[in-house]
Amino acid sequence: MKVAERTKKIKPSPTLAISAKANRMRAEGINVLSFGAGEPDFDTPGNIKEAAIRAIEEGFTKYTAVEGIDELKTAIIDKFRKDNNLSYEKSQIVVSCGAKHSLYNITQALFEKGDEVIIPAPYWVSYLDMVLLTDATPVVIETDEDGGFKITATQLENAITGATRALILNSPSNPTGAVYSHNELTSLAEVLAGKDIVIISDDIYEKILYHDSSFCNIAGINDEIRSKTIVVNGVSKTYAMTGWRIGYAAGPAEVISEVVKIQSQNTSNPTSIAQKAAVEALLGDQQMTVHMVEEFRKRRDYIVCALNAIHGIECTNPTGAFYVFPRVSALFGKAAGGRTISDSTALSAYLLDEVQVAVVPGSAFGSDGHIRLSYATSMETIREGIERIGKALRALA
Numbered sequence: 001m002k003v004a005e006r007t008k009k010i011k012p013s014p015t016l017a018i019s020a021k022a023n024r025m026r027a028e029g030i031n032v033l034s035f036g037a038g039e040p041d042f043d044t045p046g047n048i049k050e051a052a053i054r055a056i057e058e059g060f061t062k063y064t065a066v067e068g069i070d071e072l073k074t075a076i077i078d079k080f081r082k083d084n085n086l087s088y089e090k091s092q093i094v095v096s097c098g099a100k101h102s103l104y105n106i107t108q109a110l111f112e113k114g115d116e117v118i119i120p121a122p123y124w125v126s127y128l129d130m131v132l133l134t135d136a137t138p139v140v141i142e143t144d145e146d147g148g149f150k151i152t153a154t155q156l157e158n159a160i161t162g163a164t165r166a167l168i169l170n171s172p173s174n175p176t177g178a179v180y181s182h183n184e185l186t187s188l189a190e191v192l193a194g195k196d197i198v199i200i201s202d203d204i205y206e207k208i209l210y211h212d213s214s215f216c217n218i219a220g221i222n223d224e225i226r227s228k229t230i231v232v233n234g235v236s237k238t239y240a241m242t243g244w245r246i247g248y249a250a251g252p253a254e255v256i257s258e259v260v261k262i263q264s265q266n267t268s269n270p271t272s273i274a275q276k277a278a279v280e281a282l283l284g285d286q287q288m289t290v291h292m293v294e295e296f297r298k299r300r301d302y303i304v305c306a307l308n309a310i311h312g313i314e315c316t317n318p319t320g321a322f323y324v325f326p327r328v329s330a331l332f333g334k335a336a337g338g339r340t341i342s343d344s345t346a347l348s349a350y351l352l353d354e355v356q357v358a359v360v361p362g363s364a365f366g367s368d369g370h371i372r373l374s375y376a377t378s379m380e381t382i383r384e385g386i387e388r389i390g391k392a393l394r395a396l397a
């Protein structure tokens with residue numbers, strides 16, 4: 001059957017594909033250790049589950065307003081005021097079926113053929129494909145360890161053309177864990193001053209931070225920047241709620257209303273009971289997140305050290321999110337058992353086949369010299385997994 005051209009522009013999410021393959025191997029009885037997961041391994045807290053159960057029992061199981069219930073929008077507005085010192089009206093908030101859905105609807109509302117969208121690499125896998133689906137052109141700015149995986153004001157300035165419509169920022173970053181400081185954001189804001197460029201700030205890992213300085217969003221730099229910024233966030237990562245599918249966006253009312261219009265023609269509202277759960281997540285006890293981040297920190301400390309002890313791997317210390325993004329390019333060209341490690345995809349396939357360890361190739365994030373490992377998994381898995389990786393890499397010559 002003939003399918004539309006647009007389907008050929010994009011690929012399935014590579015991270016979800018790795019998880020699916022690891023699950024298939026597991027179902028066959030193979031002991032796969034997976035570093036592929038892009039979600040916390042913790043359970044959703046009990047108070048949040050209870051709020052959803054209550055919603056079901058009370059019959060809160062029908063369509064809601066497309067853009068989300070008032071109660072949740074109010075909780076989101078409070079969160080922005082309290083955590084980020086940003087104030088919004090209800091008309092500036094949309095609740096979607098996950099932050100990914102908010103981002104998708106935003107790209108559909110903003111971009112079209114001829115537009116350029118600046119995406120710093122390494123980037124989250126979906127930004128590029130979402131932009132491609134709008135027929136706009138992604139303009140990738142490369143970064144590496146030397147700059148802490150962050151773009152500089154000069155790089156941004158050089159990437160801007162008359163066609164630039166937006167910059168997508170993700171701090172803390174998936175996959176690198178890089179976090180932009182207030183000073184760094186200020187210098188990016190200076191480049192963007194007076195220009196008709198939207199900033200999409202994906203703050204989904206806001207609470208998963210390992211240093212003492214507080215989280216900083218570019219929207220907080222000054223009023224002009226705030227008026228051009230759309231902040232995207234959600235409950236998936238902070239509250240271990242990936243399956244509930246609740247994310248949200250805040251920005252100029254005239255854009256949010258278009259995002260809501262698009263949402264009204266695809267999903268309608270996000271799930272009613274999940275919205276009630278999200279209210280509890282935002283307003284209820286926040287201790288579980290603190291505990292989760294403490295655990296992530298211990299695992300990060302361990303995995304960074306253990307990876308750096310392996311010959312051929314160099315791993316920087318991420319300051320946020322729950323991923324490490326070690327450089328593995330020193331291994332390229334080596335071989336074992338007639339198999340040459342030519343790139344990050346070949347290395348990932350080698351690790352899965354030889355020692356049953358699932359990692360994601362860096363090429364999926366626009367950086368082929370790396371692989372991504374999620375440490376949102378047990379310490380036991382991390383210990384044994386890194387041991388297996390070490391063994392597999394020592395066999396290369």
Ligand SMILES: *Cc1c(COP(=O)(O)O)cnc(C)c1O
Pocket residue numbers: 038097098099100101124170173174202204233234235236237242245246247
């Ligand atoms: C997980 C993730 C998302 C999507 O989160 P959902 O709310 O579950 O859709 C968005 N951006 C980044 C960078 C992520 O890692």
